Amino acid sequence: MKLTGQLYAIVDLGYVKPENAVTAAKALLAGGADLLQLRAKGHAEQDIEDLSRMILPLCREAGVPFIVNDYPEIAVRVGSDGVHIGQDDGSLAGVRAIVGEQMIVGRSTHSPEQAKAALAEGFDYIGFGPLFPTPTKAGRPGIGIENIIAVQAEVGSQIPVFCIGGIKRDNLPQVLSAGAKNVVIVSDLLTAPGVTAAVREVKSALSGD
């Protein structure tokens, strides 16, 4: 599946109870999320697999890539479109040995150097952040917005760069002015009183409406 689109949404079980994950996925997709990830830190692999099997068909119906966080084996078992890994999750070659050549594989990066290294290694896209400190990824300093233009120009001309971390509807204009083209927004969407409307707002801001 092709990797296009500007808004990457995440069903994060830090914000959504497992029994509400499908409803959250539907709401994010209804608003126009362009990619969807399941992130389930600390949950049993079987539960992540089961939820993935429920969310995947919703993504297929919407024509949106479904990405599993952290678990290449689960990604293969459920037949997801992609898998996302962190800096400490080994090499791309190690993941490719599990998932094959077709699957989308993304990497979290936390500095321009890591962003360039991920491009050189051959990842399909990167996350770049956290721009601002965020409870969703506690304990990491914000890296700021100063390097977005350079990373977007250098890495973003080759693979999508998704800015992430503490991005909310109210600071999105600032992030876009700093050069961001694509964003991941987690808590601001999942905790919005109307998730679908919040996604639509972000999509509209991203498209420059």
Ligand code: 3NM
């Ligand atoms: N990864 P929110 S920041 C999951 O920098 C994640 O790699 C990050 O959530 C990174 O939109 C982050 O709620 C949290 O801040 C994003």
